[in-house]
Structure formats: structure tokens, C-alpha cells
Amino acid sequence: MKGIRRLAQHLDISIGTVSRALNGRPDVNEETRRRVLAAAKELGYVPNQSGRSLRQGTTNIIGFMMQTGTEITGQGDTFFMSVFDGVQAVFGRHKLDLVALLCSSEEDPADYLSRVVARGFADGVILSATQRHDARVELLSERNIPFVTLGRTLTDAGQPWLDLDFEGMAQASIDRLVARGHRRIAVTRPHDDVNLGYVFVERCREALASHGLALEEELIFRSTPNEAGGYQVGRELLSLDERPTAIVLINETIAIGFYRALSEAGVKPGRDIAVIGRYSPHAQFLSPSLTCFRLSLRDLGVALAETLLSTMPVFREHYPHGTANKLWPMELVEGASDALHIHQP
Amino acid sequence: MKGIRRLAQHLDISIGTVSRALNGRPDVNEETRRRVLAAAKELGYVPNQSGRSLRQGTTNIIGFMMQTGTEITGQGDTFFMSVFDGVQAVFGRHKLDLVALLCSSEEDPADYLSRVVARGFADGVILSATQRHDARVELLSERNIPFVTLGRTLTDAGQPWLDLDFEGMAQASIDRLVARGHRRIAVTRPHDDVNLGYVFVERCREALASHGLALEEELIFRSTPNEAGGYQVGRELLSLDERPTAIVLINETIAIGFYRALSEAGVKPGRDIAVIGRYSPHAQFLSPSLTCFRLSLRDLGVALAETLLSTMPVFREHYPHGTANKLWPMELVEGASDALHIHQP
DNA sequence: CATAGTTCCGTAAACGTTTACGGACGCCGA
DNA sequence: TCGGCGTCCGTAAACGTTTACGGAACTATG
Missing domain, CATH: 3.40.50.2300 (Response regulator)
Known part of the structure; x- marks a missing residue:
């Protein structure tokens, strides 16, 4: 006996009650809830994600797609780490987890996306390094998977985007x-x-x-x-x-x-x-x-997250307008490298 | 009607046959398999990951855990990208997908792991930046989740590790x-x-x-x-x-x-x-x-992947020995920065 | 022709959850 | 006493797959 059944058996109550107790439903006695939570901790029970996703049709996971491989490697850098920081600041408020979807340079990005994300792996996607014509956009829009792009593209499916200015x-x-x-x-x-x-x-x-x-x-x-x-x-x-x-x-x-x-x-x-x-x-x-x-990459990450969530029905109420389709301004930091003045002849 | 049922209905065959056809089982007529694959492509069918995982108890996903946040940001760098490259070279042969599990610096790493991975999110995990005492190791080992660490730790659960020398x-x-x-x-x-x-x-x-x-x-x-x-x-x-x-x-x-x-x-x-x-x-x-x-980070990635797979029953036959518990040698590249010689008085 | 074997396919159970529905029970007011 | 209501809980269906099992149709063999 495994999973929620084991817990229910151990407490001698039904699995329905256990589930309700764990999920904070109101129609469960506070005393039983306490017992359930205690038993869950004691037995080290954690709900199975697949079962939950299958039933609810939702995964609580957002994917940030990026490509691995040597030639693009320099871009990875600290850039994305900072963006992630902002994205997570928002996601943390909604029990959403951010994972980086790593597409090998040997695989076609659109194929990759179709394989991993159209399967219901993630509830939403953030796309970076948008190509001029980007098949990933078509794919996600066909499948009705919420997404936002960091970077514009000529492939227009009405998706929201953010971009550096x-x-x-x-x-x-x-x-x-x-x-x-x-x-x-x-x-x-x-x-x-x-x-x-x-x-x-x-x-x-x-x-x-x-x-x-x-x-x-x-x-x-x-x-x-x-x-x-x-x-x-x-x-x-x-x-x-x-x-x-x-x-x-x-x-x-x-x-x-x-x-x-x-x-x-x-x-x-x-x-x-x-x-x-x-x-x-x-x-x-x-x-x-x-x-x-x-520019502040963290703020950019926050905006990305908010924009994505504003397109998702469940979260729309929290982010009614989002920040979509905005050019993110960059600020000039003066240094010495452009000090050279040319005097006209 | 959705999913595999829709496909079966469309072809007027049973869902069992559809599933077998898609999964390359031998006991299905080649002609029907052809029809199924064609219909799948036509209708844009992709199998639901949750359903599959629930049934099989496996996700075909390996997580590489890393921490986001500003202070560690410099470490992200190109280092991991290169390692990923090697890891994926191996995983690609086994239909495994690599995703980066991004733990926010605001969350306890062990809590994070327990939340996302103990739920059956990934079939295996690669841990990096191992701390001297690392609670993540205990967690994964208790839960019997296959893992390998990049970096040693005093927390010994008999796990395989690789490390730079x-x-x-x-x-x-x-x-x-x-x-x-x-x-x-x-x-x-x-x-x-x-x-x-x-x-x-x-x-x-x-x-x-x-x-x-x-x-x-x-x-x-x-x-x-x-x-x-x-x-x-x-x-x-x-x-x-x-x-x-x-x-x-x-x-x-x-x-x-x-x-x-x-x-x-x-x-x-x-x-x-x-x-x-x-x-x-x-x-x-x-x-x-x-x-x-x-050192060759790509090779290190390959070794990490092979070592992890060698601990997983399904793949063990392909990687009987693995490369576990090895210090990865680094090669000296001579430059000018240490040219200074001190003459003894 | 009978039997055995092979090839292919349909049926149904199982995976671990969530949740709609209804029922048991106690309480209160009429 | 009765009906109504609120609280709490159990039952069972459903989510989309995979796969063990068995059976139908056909082929081969004697």
C-alpha cells in the first residue's frame, strides 16, 4: 500500500478526507487535519505529482527554455541567472516552480518543445533568444500553451513579449x-x-x-x-x-x-x-x-513572470494588465572606452 | 474525446493498439502502425506525460539542481552549460531529458528538493555545489532516488560522486x-x-x-x-x-x-x-x-551522466561500471601570470 | 482435417490523485 | 416530533496512459 492510501489506512479514515485535509479544504475537521498533517510528516508522505497533474490537468511548473551547446555558451553567463531571480520572486507567491528546459544544440528547438512541453509537462513557457522566424511560437500557440517571449520575432501569434530596447x-x-x-x-x-x-x-x-x-x-x-x-x-x-x-x-x-x-x-x-x-x-x-x-535583469524577470501569469486564467485576477509588449529601457553607464573625439578636418 | 481515445476513435481501433503502435511494440501490424503514426501526426497527438508517468512510475526526466540568486551568480557562468553539453550527449541516447532545477536562494535547498523531486518529478538527480554537510544527500538517499553528486561531501549515503581534483x-x-x-x-x-x-x-x-x-x-x-x-x-x-x-x-x-x-x-x-x-x-x-x-567540462558531464545511469536499474546494463568516485584531473595551462621567481636571500 | 503455433488486436485493470455527490449525525427552531 | 440546516466524512468516478491477458483469425504441420 502506497501513497495517500497508506496514509488513510494508517489513520483509519478515507483517502478523500486525507486529500482534503492536505489541500487545505474547509470541509474537514481541524482536529483531523492536524492528525493528517502529523501523520504525513511522520510517514514522509509527499503527494505524487503525476497523479495530481493527471487529475487537475496542471503541473505548477513553468519552463524557461534555453539552449545548451558550446557556441551559445557565452550568452548563458550570469544573464539568465539574474532573470531567473526575478521570475522566481513572482512565482514563489503562487507555488509555481521554475525549471530550465535545456535544449541540446543537436536537436531542433521546436521538436524539443513539442516533445517535452506539449506533453503537459509545464503550465507555461518563457521563450528566450527568439529567432527572426520562430517555429516554437507557432507550436505553443497552436497547442494553447500560455507563453511569453523574451525578445520579439516576426512570427506573430498574438503572444505577449518583452524585449530589451x-x-x-x-x-x-x-x-x-x-x-x-x-x-x-x-x-x-x-x-x-x-x-x-x-x-x-x-x-x-x-x-x-x-x-x-x-x-x-x-x-x-x-x-x-x-x-x-x-x-x-x-x-x-x-x-x-x-x-x-x-x-x-x-x-x-x-x-x-x-x-x-x-x-x-x-x-x-x-x-x-x-x-x-x-x-x-x-x-x-x-x-x-x-x-x-x-538594465535590471531582475526587474525584467519580474515583468516576464507577471506577463506570463496575466495570460493564464487562474492567475489573471492578480495581474490584470501585465507588462506585455514592452521595450525594456537600458541605461547608459559612462566609461572611458568611448572618450575618443574625432576633430573634423 | 481527447488523447489516445480520440486517436483510437478516429482510426476505429482500440486504444491498446494505438498505444502499442506508438511505443514501438512488436505485436502490432506494420500497416496499422503506419496508419497510427500518420494519424498522430495529422491530429497533432502527443502522449500526456502525467498519464504515462503515473502508469509507468517513471518520467524520463533527470534534474540538475542549481541555485539561483545574485551572490552565486558568478559561478553559473559557462561552467554548467559545458557540463550540460556532455550530460545531454549521453542522455540523448536514452530518450532522457535534462532539466535544470532552479532553487531560489530564498528557499532551503533540501526543502526545495523534497518539494519538487520527491513528488516523482524526476527519475534521477545530479547535485552540484555540494556543501560540507549536505541535507539533500540524506533526502535523496532516504527516498531512494538515484543521484550523483558533482563534488564530495561529508554526508555519506554511499552515493556515487565525481569531483574536480x-x-x-x-x-x-x-x-x-x-x-x-x-x-x-x-x-x-x-x-x-x-x-x-x-x-x-x-x-x-x-x-x-x-x-x-x-x-x-x-x-x-x-x-x-x-x-x-x-x-x-x-x-x-x-x-x-x-x-x-x-x-x-x-x-x-x-x-x-x-x-x-x-x-x-x-x-x-x-x-x-x-x-x-x-x-x-x-x-x-x-x-x-x-x-x-x-579540464574538459564536457567530458565531466559525460561521466556524470554515465555514473548516474549506472545506478539506475533500467540503464545499468549499458553502463556496468560507471565512472563513479573519481577525481577529475586538471591540466596546467602555462601562462605569464606566475612567471615571478623569488631569489632567496 | 485436427492440432498447434503465430500474429494481431480488444478488454480491462492499474497507476495516485482530486472532487462531485450524497449520507450520517447533531443541533436548532417551530 | 419534525423538518431544516450545518458539519464532516466516505464513495466512487475521472484524469490519460500502459500492459497483462485472452481470444480471434490465420498459417503451418502432421
């Missing part, structure tokens, strides 16, 4: 650099089809155009989102016949490798080239200090 | 530094009760003793496992009346902050002080290059 970053960076006299400005973008790359580059292009400048193709560097990618960008940049006088780095970690490549060539950020990047715990310790854009 | 690192580091004439050698250790701290410091002490040297208390620096911790260590070290001539850093990311603190004071690794650390994708880009210990 890459447009704002692009605009502010370009304006700032142009104001300092830069005319030849480089940008980086991710190596893959993650949507933010398109958004960022396009806005850079527009911002430059508004100043009467063009974004030259040879100044758009593709880079894996890790240190090695940044190093590669640095090498390529240095090998150009006509170097740019400034660059905007879209990923957090690439600044490290980029700095190194410059350093090896005796090129110093802030003196020989202006560099603007993204904040990360590492960037903080770069020298010369990196001018970068930062 | 911190003893080897300690010994080699000390030997190397002493051979270069260093007498006053500092070490770092984690701020919390994670077991590796004790192991590492003790072995350093022994190694020093074997050379007739003592490990002075003021030269043992506690540090959070992130950049900020490293910076703090650097500041403290610099403020000592009598500075050490060498230091061994136990965590991967602290070198970054440590370098920065030194740099601010005009102290250069390899010239003014010898530094030995751990490899990380960042460390690779430090200047002067960091002498550090590295």
Missing part, C-alpha cells in the same frame, strides 16, 4: 558617437538569426542615415556571443584597410575578447577607438572602463 | 610556486560551506607543510565566486602589511576582479606577484595570460 541603445549610441565626431562607425550582430540582430543593425542604419551617414557592409561584424567572437571581431576590424573610429558591441561578453585583440595590437579603447558595449559583471572590470548599456 | 591542483600549484622560490603564498576559498573550499585549503596547507612552510591564516581569503569577490580579495591582499608573493585562486571568475584590483595599484601579475587560477573562457583573454588549471 535595442532600438534605444542603437539610437543613443550612434547619436553619441556622431556627436563626438565619428563618421566611420562599426557595429556587431549575432552570428545566427536571433531577432535582435536585425532590430539592432537596422536601427543603427537608420540612426546613421538621419545624420547623413551610411552603415557600410564591411563594418557590420558577425560574432558568436562569447569572448572568442569578440576577439575575432577585433582581429577582423584591425585588418581593415580603413579602420572605423568607433564600434558598438551588441553582446555582453564580446567586449572581453575584443579588448584583448586591440590590446595585442597596441590599440587602446577610448584613445584610439571608441567602444560602446553592454553591461555585464565582467565589463565592470575591464580597463579602460567600458561605456555600456545596462 | 582540487587536491591535485593544490599540490601542483604549491609545488610549482615553492620551486620558484615563493615562501609566502596566499590562497582563496569560497565564502560559503561548499565542500571544495575545505578540501582545497587543507591540501594547500599540507603541501606547504611538506616544504616546511605554514599556511598563515591572514593569507586565506574568503571570496564569493564572482568578479566582485576577486576584486575584494585583491584589495585585501594589497592592504596587508606584508604581502604574499604568490596566490592561488580557486574559482574561475575571480581572476578578472583580482587582476583589476592589482592593476589599479600598479601591481602586475607575473612581475610583482605570481598568480595561479582556474581556466575559463574569460581567463583566456586576461593579460598577462593566466596560468591556470583546466
Whole structure:
């Protein structure tokens, strides 16, 4: 005899009463409830999740999907840990558990999702690293699984999303650099089809155009989102016949490798080239200090959670409006890396 | 009508046959199997995980437990991503899925485990960041849940473990530094009760003793496992009346902050002080290059997975011996940071 | 033709919960 | 005394699978 039956037998009451007692139902004598709880602790009883899920059709689990594998590895970093922190702060209030769904780089992300989540594994999903066209969005929306994306995508199923304000970053960076006299400005973008790359580059292009400048193709560097990618960008940049006088780095970690490549060539950020990047715990310790854009990842996590819950009937009352479809602003942290001013001839 | 019943109704066959067809049982006509699979795809049927788990008592999910929260955040890093990669390479062969169980720093880790895993959420667990005394080990062993730990612990339930060879690192580091004439050698250790701290410091002490040297208390620096911790260590070290001539850093990311603190004071690794650390994708880009210990995290992940599976009856035949209770060797990568030689007076 | 064996499929029980329903019992007011 | 009401509890169905069991149809063998 196992599970709730064992408990009921031990107490000589029915399993219905045991269940009600454990779940805090009102129609159970307080004395019996006390006995049940005591016995549960004594016998080390914990309700079986499968049985509960099967009956209730709910798992109390929210999945945060992320991809493993070496090339994306640099992105994992502390970024997600901080976001998780915020997400959990909200989930904790509703007995929801957050787990990270780790999709191997060898498997198709949509297949993975279909396999693990459409089976009723999670009550809701948070999607990150949205691609330009993202089959995962279609899948979840077809299956009516509540979800929210961190990052926009062209695949529109009416889902709520949050995203970093890459447009704002692009605009502010370009304006700032142009104001300092830069005319030849480089940008980086991710190596893959993650949507933010398109958004960022396009806005850079527009911002430059508004100043009467063009974004030259040879100044758009593709880079894996890790240190090695940044190093590669640095090498390529240095090998150009006509170097740019400034660059905007879209990923957090690439600044490290980029700095190194410059350093090896005796090129110093802030003196020989202006560099603007993204904040990360590492960037903080770069020298010369990196001018970068930062935001509160924890707050972003909170917003993600609230937005997701606002789409779920059970929780909607707590989060009537949510925070959906919002660009998350980034704040400029002034450093020394973009101190270089170009004097017009 | 939902689920497998709907499929059966649609095909006008019994649910038993549908189930057998989907699960690749031999006792089903190939033609019917074809029809079932086609219909499943057409209707978008995916088996419900709860129903399956309830019946089979198995979930096909392995949990990798990790803690979120800011102070440990630096440790997350790319370390785990690489380990996951190896774990998944093995799990992929057995239709097992890896998920990261994210325990909020606000919840007791053992409570968390009991809540999420004892409920039958996962078939097995990988525990990381084992504390000196770790209640999670007791819990899992009481509940007979297969698990393996990455890191040793004094809490012994006969569980299999793998660990990095911190003893080897300690010994080699000390030997190397002493051979270069260093007498006053500092070490770092984690701020919390994670077991590796004790192991590492003790072995350093022994190694020093074997050379007739003592490990002075003021030269043992506690540090959070992130950049900020490293910076703090650097500041403290610099403020000592009598500075050490060498230091061994136990965590991967602290070198970054440590370098920065030194740099601010005009102290250069390899010239003014010898530094030995751990490899990380960042460390690779430090200047002067960091002498550090590295290992294949992917291989470690593979071993973790194989060891876990070897303890699970269903998979035992594939992994008869496992790789349990092994210290994972680290290889020394020579850099410039420990080039300083002390000439004896 | 009888028998045995093989191939395939349907039936129904079981997994561990939750919960709608109804009943037993005691209490109160009419 | 009776009906009504409130409190508490037991019964049993339901959730969606898997699988042991048995049987029908067919084939092979003598």
C-alpha cells in the first residue's frame, strides 16, 4: 500500500478526507487535519505529482527554455541567472516552480518543445533568444500553451513579449558617437538569426542615415556571443584597410575578447577607438572602463513572470494588465572606452 | 474525446493498439502502425506525460539542481552549460531529458528538493555545489532516488560522486610556486560551506607543510565566486602589511576582479606577484595570460551522466561500471601570470 | 482435417490523485 | 416530533496512459 492510501489506512479514515485535509479544504475537521498533517510528516508522505497533474490537468511548473551547446555558451553567463531571480520572486507567491528546459544544440528547438512541453509537462513557457522566424511560437500557440517571449520575432501569434530596447541603445549610441565626431562607425550582430540582430543593425542604419551617414557592409561584424567572437571581431576590424573610429558591441561578453585583440595590437579603447558595449559583471572590470548599456535583469524577470501569469486564467485576477509588449529601457553607464573625439578636418 | 481515445476513435481501433503502435511494440501490424503514426501526426497527438508517468512510475526526466540568486551568480557562468553539453550527449541516447532545477536562494535547498523531486518529478538527480554537510544527500538517499553528486561531501549515503581534483591542483600549484622560490603564498576559498573550499585549503596547507612552510591564516581569503569577490580579495591582499608573493585562486571568475584590483595599484601579475587560477573562457583573454588549471567540462558531464545511469536499474546494463568516485584531473595551462621567481636571500 | 503455433488486436485493470455527490449525525427552531 | 440546516466524512468516478491477458483469425504441420 502506497501513497495517500497508506496514509488513510494508517489513520483509519478515507483517502478523500486525507486529500482534503492536505489541500487545505474547509470541509474537514481541524482536529483531523492536524492528525493528517502529523501523520504525513511522520510517514514522509509527499503527494505524487503525476497523479495530481493527471487529475487537475496542471503541473505548477513553468519552463524557461534555453539552449545548451558550446557556441551559445557565452550568452548563458550570469544573464539568465539574474532573470531567473526575478521570475522566481513572482512565482514563489503562487507555488509555481521554475525549471530550465535545456535544449541540446543537436536537436531542433521546436521538436524539443513539442516533445517535452506539449506533453503537459509545464503550465507555461518563457521563450528566450527568439529567432527572426520562430517555429516554437507557432507550436505553443497552436497547442494553447500560455507563453511569453523574451525578445520579439516576426512570427506573430498574438503572444505577449518583452524585449530589451535595442532600438534605444542603437539610437543613443550612434547619436553619441556622431556627436563626438565619428563618421566611420562599426557595429556587431549575432552570428545566427536571433531577432535582435536585425532590430539592432537596422536601427543603427537608420540612426546613421538621419545624420547623413551610411552603415557600410564591411563594418557590420558577425560574432558568436562569447569572448572568442569578440576577439575575432577585433582581429577582423584591425585588418581593415580603413579602420572605423568607433564600434558598438551588441553582446555582453564580446567586449572581453575584443579588448584583448586591440590590446595585442597596441590599440587602446577610448584613445584610439571608441567602444560602446553592454553591461555585464565582467565589463565592470575591464580597463579602460567600458561605456555600456545596462538594465535590471531582475526587474525584467519580474515583468516576464507577471506577463506570463496575466495570460493564464487562474492567475489573471492578480495581474490584470501585465507588462506585455514592452521595450525594456537600458541605461547608459559612462566609461572611458568611448572618450575618443574625432576633430573634423 | 481527447488523447489516445480520440486517436483510437478516429482510426476505429482500440486504444491498446494505438498505444502499442506508438511505443514501438512488436505485436502490432506494420500497416496499422503506419496508419497510427500518420494519424498522430495529422491530429497533432502527443502522449500526456502525467498519464504515462503515473502508469509507468517513471518520467524520463533527470534534474540538475542549481541555485539561483545574485551572490552565486558568478559561478553559473559557462561552467554548467559545458557540463550540460556532455550530460545531454549521453542522455540523448536514452530518450532522457535534462532539466535544470532552479532553487531560489530564498528557499532551503533540501526543502526545495523534497518539494519538487520527491513528488516523482524526476527519475534521477545530479547535485552540484555540494556543501560540507549536505541535507539533500540524506533526502535523496532516504527516498531512494538515484543521484550523483558533482563534488564530495561529508554526508555519506554511499552515493556515487565525481569531483574536480582540487587536491591535485593544490599540490601542483604549491609545488610549482615553492620551486620558484615563493615562501609566502596566499590562497582563496569560497565564502560559503561548499565542500571544495575545505578540501582545497587543507591540501594547500599540507603541501606547504611538506616544504616546511605554514599556511598563515591572514593569507586565506574568503571570496564569493564572482568578479566582485576577486576584486575584494585583491584589495585585501594589497592592504596587508606584508604581502604574499604568490596566490592561488580557486574559482574561475575571480581572476578578472583580482587582476583589476592589482592593476589599479600598479601591481602586475607575473612581475610583482605570481598568480595561479582556474581556466575559463574569460581567463583566456586576461593579460598577462593566466596560468591556470583546466579540464574538459564536457567530458565531466559525460561521466556524470554515465555514473548516474549506472545506478539506475533500467540503464545499468549499458553502463556496468560507471565512472563513479573519481577525481577529475586538471591540466596546467602555462601562462605569464606566475612567471615571478623569488631569489632567496 | 485436427492440432498447434503465430500474429494481431480488444478488454480491462492499474497507476495516485482530486472532487462531485450524497449520507450520517447533531443541533436548532417551530 | 419534525423538518431544516450545518458539519464532516466516505464513495466512487475521472484524469490519460500502459500492459497483462485472452481470444480471434490465420498459417503451418502432421
